[in-house]
Amino acid sequence: MATTTIEEASGKVVIKNIGLLLSGDIDQPILQADTIVVMDGIISAVGRFKDLDTEGAKTTIDVRQTCVAPGLIDSHVHPVFGDWTPRQNQLGWIDSTMHGGVTTMVSAGEVHLPGRPKDIVGLKALAITAQRAFSNFRPGGVKVIAGAPIIEKGMTEHDFAELASAGVTLLGEVGLGSVKAGYEAKEMVAWARKHGIQSTIHTGGPSIPGSGLIDKDVVLEADADVIGHINGGHTSLSEAHVCELCEKSSRAIEIVHNGNERVAIAAAKAALELKCPHRVILGTDGPAGSGVQPLGMLRMVALLSSLANIPAEMVFCFATGNTARIRQLNCGLIEVGRAADFVFMDRAQHTAGKTLLESVQLGDIPGIGMVMIDGLVRCMRSRNTPPATEVPVVVH
Numbered sequence: 176m177a178t179t180t181i182e183e184a185s186g187k188v189v190i191k192n193i194g195l196l197l198s199g200d201i202d203q204p205i206l207q208a209d210t211i212v213v214m215d216g217i218i219s220a221v222g223r224f225k226d227l228d229t230e231g232a233k234t235t236i237d238v239r240q241t242c243v244a245p246g247l248i249d250s251h252v253h254p255v256f257g258d259w260t261p262r263q264n265q266l267g268w269i270d271s272t273m274h275g276g277v278t279t280m281v282s283a284g285e286v287h288l289p290g291r292p293k294d295i296v297g298l299k300a301l302a303i304t305a306q307r308a309f310s311n312f313r314p315g316g317v318k319v320i321a322g323a324p325i326i327e328k329g330m331t332e333h334d335f336a337e338l339a340s341a342g343v344t345l346l347g348e349v350g351l352g353s354v355k356a357g358y359e360a361k362e363m364v365a366w367a368r369k370h371g372i373q374s375t376i377h378t379g380g381p382s383i384p385g386s387g388l389i390d391k392d393v394v395l396e397a398d399a400d401v402i403g404h405i406n407g408g409h410t411s412l413s414e415a416h417v418c419e420l421c422e423k424s425s426r427a428i429e430i431v432h433n434g435n436e437r438v439a440i441a442a443a444k445a446a447l448e449l450k451c452p453h454r455v456i457l458g459t460d461g462p463a464g465s466g467v468q469p470l471g472m473l474r475m476v477a478l479l480s481s482l483a484n485i486p487a488e489m490v491f492c493f494a495t496g497n498t499a500r501i502r503q504l505n506c507g508l509i510e511v512g513r514a515a516d517f518v519f520m521d522r523a524q525h526t527a528g529k530t531l532l533e534s535v536q537l538g539d540i541p542g543i544g545m546v547m548i549d550g551l552v553r554c555m556r557s558r559n560t561p562p563a564t565e566v567p568v569v570v571h
């Protein structure tokens with residue numbers, strides 16, 4: 176398990192001979208470029224090899240005409256501490272997910288902590304501790320944005336101000352604690368927003384014994400920044416209510432792996448029909464009752480592309496640039512100044528698709544040949560995906 180606290184700088188990295196460059200930008204998903212130059216973990220140039228300064232690189236990677244995309248961002252995870260999940264008592268799930276192309280994860284609450292405190296001072300302390308712990312510890316190099324408190328009755332605006340000044344940037348899923356009524360959630364979501372804390376609401380039926388139903392009226396009244404797992408986690412609201420949420424709210428439409436797949440497709444189609452594909456973001460909602468899904472994000476991309484008939488290059492934007500913009504992260508887009516977090520992919524061996532994008536549109540998941548975070552190679556050929564037909568080579 177590659178886990179370091181203090182990261183070395185990448186120096187200059189040249190990534191050349193790119194066959195397909197996916198940008199993460201839904202307005203222009205494919206870039207006409209074959210080379211990326213990185214300086215100390217940040218993209219410094221994107222373009223044609225002949226036009227760029229590629230001299231003096233510490234590391235050069237020959238992509239061998241395969242695909243480079245921004246590292247995937249899982250918008251909805253439930254981490255606890257380190258690379259352990261008590262939900263399925265499993266070790267190494269974050270490192271394993273990096274082998275599925277995920278370079279950033281966003282916590283929707285550290286809800287699986289055994290004995291999780293529900294009193295106000297305790298829940299604040301947990302959030303601050305989780306935020307600190309995951310900023311100091313990155314399993315497999317993965318950036319885990321954690322410290323997402325579950326709001327409880329009795330919290331005041333002062334509590335949100337205090338959390339914000341301590342470095343907390345997210346709320347865990349609204350509705351998992353004692354605040355379940357729309358009017359109560361609305362007040363706290365507004366306090367959070369005022370202090371720069373982003374909110375996500377649980378949508379749909381209870382996930383596990385002990386959690387509750389949040390229906391479309393509560394979601395609309397609470398007005399959280401992200402309509403969390405709009406397709407349920409697992410139990411979904413009706414398709415009609417989900418489409419109504421897409422139409423009446425202007426907030427982010429988060430679709431997850433551990434939800435209702437039929438409604439996932441309906442929600443993505445509704446967003447396209449409403450001409451707001453930039454609102455769609457993807458997550459797994461793992462670890463959960465259905466386990467840990469190292470390939471969950473890739474499976475979501477293949478599901479939506481193949482069954483909702485959305486071009487694969489666009490669905491990759493749901494899993495990268497859309498999430499980065501909505502969650503204000505400095506990754507997810509192939510753009511100068513952004514973090515050099517990339518996933519290198521090719522069509523899986525023996526897929527019926529002739530190209531990577533066609534294979535995804537046919538429902539196959541791609542093979543990963545390399546993952547890079549902050550300009551550093553974190554894995555070569557993935558141990559989890561089907562084998563990529565061609566993989567990048569580290570020239571030096």
Ligand SMILES: [Zn+2]
Pocket residue numbers: 348377378382403404408
């Ligand atoms: Zn939930």
